[in-house]
Amino acid sequence: MTRRIVVITAGLGRPSSTRLLADRLAAAVRRDVTDGNVDNPGGDGEVEVQVVELRDLANEIAQNMVTGFPGPQLRDAVDAATSADGLIAVTPVFTGSYSGLFKSFFDVIDKDALAGTPVLIAATGGTARHSLVLEHAMRPLFSYLRAVVVPTAVYAATEDWGAAGDDSLALRIDRAAAELTAQVTARPVPRGGTGAEAGETFVPFDQQLAALAPEG
């Protein structure tokens, strides 16, 4: 059974440390799903990882704000995110929060389209002083979308890239990856689509009328 993990990364640099963190997280999740971990011994399947670099979609995201519909590349990215078995969402910290580009991507997604999707949240920043962005901004965003956010959120400050020890970045990545893997592999079947397309959610007219019948 192939699980689809979609990585949304909002780093702007090339190379970007946000992308670096995203790749580390994706690799750890891939390893856990295929080879297993303590909670998931033996592993149970294949993983397909798709990385969405929001930098490449910056124009189409802004245009979607104006026109109300996504351009072709953005539509593909939204479809990928909303049909994924698990999301890894990584943003740089800008001005005390997730970046505007990161937020804008989720602003153009239907508010119900990520309901129930397991999400691993992560962020990067210059110093560790911004790490609560994960708890005060990222987690509420995905709670609003009714996604299932795993308990461990991963923050990588610049200094983390040169640190080791018990609280090292690598350990937090492994813990978060294990939590996401548990959520992803616990889902009964891989998802096919959003189920929110026109025509799949309409209420038959007699029910619409009946709901309006006067009481008593």
Added chain:
Amino acid sequence: MQFGIFTVGDVTTDPTNGRTPSEHERIKAMVTIAQKVEEVGLDVFATGEHHNPPFVPSSPTTMLGYVAARTDRLILSTSTTLITTNDPVKIAEDFAMLQHLADGRVDLMMGRGNTGPVYPWFGKDIRQGIPLAVENYALLHKLWREDTVDWAGKFRTPLQSFTSTPRPLDGVPPFVWHGSIRSPEIAEQAAYYGDGFFANNIFWPKEHFKKLIELYRERFAYYGHGTPEQAIVGLGGQVFMRKNSQDAVREFRPYFDNAPVYGHGPSLEDFTEQTPLTVGSPQEVIDKTLAFRETFGDYQRQLFLMDHAGLPLRTVLEQLDLLGEEVVPVLRREFAKGRPADVPDGPTHQSLLARRDTKEVDV
């Protein structure tokens, strides 16, 4: 197949010279445009309804009544009539009156409106948008078909022994279209009544509307009004033409770039690729419009948006000349080719009258 113009009625500054028409000029321009639509051989003029600046048409039946008196063939319609915030009793009365004055040349398109504050301004709750559309239309439908109505609902004061006057002309209510951009509930509503479904597809990619129209056609057949192919479908279009394609692009670009709806967003090139907008030669407009049939099936009404984004009246009238002389005659000819005999034409008062009389004979 019916062809026409639908107007939003926006007062917008012409971005090429900074000139803003007065409300008076804009209203008079709309009337001039409506008369021109008939003169160039098109079939329908539809006006929007809005209750906030920069839009002028707050009172569609007043405007359409005036146009009715100055035209002979033109079908007068709306795009849209707000079924959520207007009192359905007043809609029934106003449009029946208009129908008499215009000798039956009237239909209307129901819409929910897209301006949030209009709901509270008219004492309604926007969260009840769909239920309001459903209940109000159910009442309107009844008022036009039953002489004496006893009625109670959730949103409006009940009626006892109420007769909406005047009664519809010849006892045949105006044909109703239901306009929608995204709601499958409205496609379902149109299908339930056997009414028309107008997909205002001008700002979005076609894939989205294909699903809505397929749903409407399928449900139209489910409710026993005919085959899916016989469902009554209308589509929007948005064009700007010059004989020479490059001239059209050059002249329209500043209007596109500053347009209230999509301006300062995508490029003209991207938008024309992704939506029905065509900026080019009459032949390009013909090709793009003919392609609608391949996507959506044979349909009954094609309305073009022409007078918006600050385009001067003179330019709009030139556009209508091109549409009437070079585009629509070809579209009529081409759309007629291969159109199955049992696919109905766009409904008119005469066709509805004939259908009712046939049914009475059958009974």
